[in-house]
Amino acid sequence: QVDLFEHGGGQVQAGGSLRLSCAASGRTLTSYTTGWFRQAPGKEREFVAAISQSGDSTDYAESVKGRFTISRDDAKNTVFLQMNSLKPEDTAVYYCAISVYRAQVLRTLSGISVWGKGTLVTVSS
Numbered sequence: 001q002v003d004l005f006e007h008g009g010g011q012v013q014a015g016g017s018l019r020l021s022c023a024a025s026g027r028t029l030t031s032y033t034t035g036w037f038r039q040a041p042g043k044e045r046e047f048v049a050a051i052s053q054s055g056d057s058t059d060y061a062e063s064v065k066g067r068f069t070i071s072r073d074d075a076k077n078t079v080f081l082q083m084n085s086l087k088p089e090d091t092a093v094y095y096c097a098i099s100v101y102r103a104q105v106l107r108t109l110s111g112i113s114v115w116g117k118g119t120l121v122t123v124s125s
Contacts, residue, residue: 002026002114004096009119012086016123020081022096022116029072030055032113033099034079035106036070038092038121048094049081050103059103064090086123093118 008020022034035050049070050059058070069082079096095118101111 002032002098004098004114004116006094006096006116006119009094009121011122011124014086014088014123014125016086017082017084018086018121020083020094020096020119020121022079022081024077024079024098028074029077029079029098030074031100033101033103033106034070034072035097035099035103036079036081036094037097037109038090038094039118040089040092043092045095045109047107047109050106051079052103057103059107061107083121086121088123088125091121091123093120 003025005023036048037045038048039045051070055072067085072079096116097112098114099106099111105111
């Protein structure tokens with residue numbers, strides 16, 4: 001069984017940066033595609049970014065391309081989401097998740113094996 005633990009959320013002003021982390025216990029993240037998702041108040045959960053099992057392929061939602069970067073530290077068994085140029089519309093609870101399927105499947109919120117509990121990001125204008 002894999003457990004995921006997100007950290008790094010907080011409050012930041014528009015234009016600022018935050019780095020989220022998703023630490024895994026139980027199995028190595030190199031066995032999974034790992035993704036970040038977010039859910040704003042009153043809205044559905046949406047895909048943000050994903051990194052492949054090999055770590056050499058990434059995928060992003062159009063709304064965050066050029067601003068967010070997903071990466072992985074295999075020694076720490078942790079995936080990161082560096083968020084720059086934050087906007088008020090980025091305010092949401094951010095979740096990490098793992099899947100045995102490729103990013104093309106994971107980004108549809110299908111085939112998710114495990115979800116983290118989420119971390120709140122608030123961007124003020």
